[in-house]
Amino acid sequence: MESKQHPQQAGLSVAGLSKGYGREAGALALDNFTLDFPAGECTVLLGPSGCGKTTVLRSIAGLVTPDAGRIAIDGDAVFDGATRTNVPPEKRRLGMVFQSYALWPHLTVAENIAYPLAASALSKAQTEAKVESMLQWVGLGGMGRRFAHELSGGQQQRVSLGRAMVGTPRAILFDEPLSNLDARLRERMRMELLALRQQAPFTSIYVTHDQLEAMTLGDRVVVMRAGRIEQTGSPEDVYKRPRTRFAADFVGIPNLLEGTVRSVEGREIVVETVVGALRTSGWRRDWTVGARCTVAVRPTLIRIERTPEAGGRPGRVIRSVFQGTSSVDLVDLDGQQIAIESFAEERHSPGTEVWVLPTPGALFALLDD
Structure with a gap:
């Protein structure tokens, strides 16, 4: 043509x-x-x-x-x-x-x-x-x-x-x-x-x-x-790498996690959150250790384990939604609800006790606001 x-x-x-x-x-x-x-x-x-x-x-x-x-x-x-x-x-x-x-x-x-x-x-x-x-x-x-x-x-x-x-x-x-x-x-x-x-x-x-x-x-x-x-x-x-809460929400990131800056090395900042320590990349250059911040976490970059051996944070499945090739589990972690997307065959029943941790090597977005 x-x-x-x-x-x-x-x-x-x-x-x-x-x-x-x-x-x-x-x-x-x-x-x-x-x-x-x-x-x-x-x-x-x-x-x-x-x-x-x-x-x-x-x-x-x-x-x-x-x-x-x-x-x-x-x-x-x-x-x-x-x-x-x-x-x-x-x-x-x-x-x-x-x-x-x-x-x-x-x-x-x-x-x-x-x-x-x-x-x-x-x-x-x-x-x-x-x-x-x-x-x-x-x-x-x-x-x-x-x-x-x-x-x-x-x-x-x-x-x-x-x-x-x-x-x-x-x-x-x-x-x-x-x-x-x-x-x-x-x-x-x-x-x-x-x-x-x-x-x-x-x-x-x-x-x-x-x-x-x-x-x-x-x-x-x-x-x-x-x-x-x-x-x-x-x-x-x-x-x-959305820069703001609005941008993160509009491009489909439901998990906006509050955290504390644990270390700063150039543009790479490690933030402690409810799902563990997250390696992040921020747009601002003035982050300091101990500062409070917000991290945008895609559901595909967190994983669920059925046993504590992997070192994850304990939580409980509230709801599970089947989406064809994948499923989204809503997990309660210390009172905060986190959406986690997995393969459909890994779907978890509501009430199941699970352990949650970030995907190894994943880089998360540190928001400006």
Whole structure:
């Protein structure tokens, strides 16, 4: 499915973007938001509803007018609150893939994809060639004469992607495009989107509240909270080394353990917790021995033993949840409940006495707050 009809690789930058809704004090969708979007990369904006991620996307697209700030594509301002610059959406040369697909029901697949080319100077033959190339690229070859209602949800989303890309935009904006699909199809479409990007890298901004989508598709993940950036980094950094309680909770770490710093050697800090001594990596450099702190502990990095010989801390299973290939046991340790994930066959019955200890060699995240 190779094609030359992929977007140009443009860099985008957003500086000091602010947007308020209503007259209530502090009702800011964006609060002095600043971020660069490197050319050729996929930047994922991750956060809960109301965090401002969609407002960022729609401001870049020109569908929302910010109150202040600057948006530039390849150095050219498309919005500047200071100079009152505001380039219309259709002149920003950006493609957009919507959550709802937004396909014209009376047009065929080919006509939907060709729609952005209607105002171009291309001949009919050139337009047909571009559309056919795009159909092949998104895996819909031979389906150009079908109508949207004759396609599956995944196929409709591919039409939406083809329409966004056919005009050779400078970047593609994705507004939670997979949220309407069922779980199995969503997983398949994630992998297909990833494969398309690997074939022909393009600049993209992807909005989602799904941490798995963020980790799978992003070159960089930006966790947002209340119109601001909470943390930014590679998917691995954000997943393994969250900086704050909010980031840790949002990327799926249920165990936030209070502890005391036992030793400090550069960035590596040993913290004594209810599950034992944990080797941690912190962002701050001013930790001192004896300081109180919080460690984010993934359920997969703690293990359960049935006997005390391994040296674990004693606890009792409160609840066990079967999850297919794994099970999650909720264990009470000195009054604190810890979630521990194990293989399904290692599931423990409620009331079982167990011993808990960290996985050898595991490195845990020491939070800033």
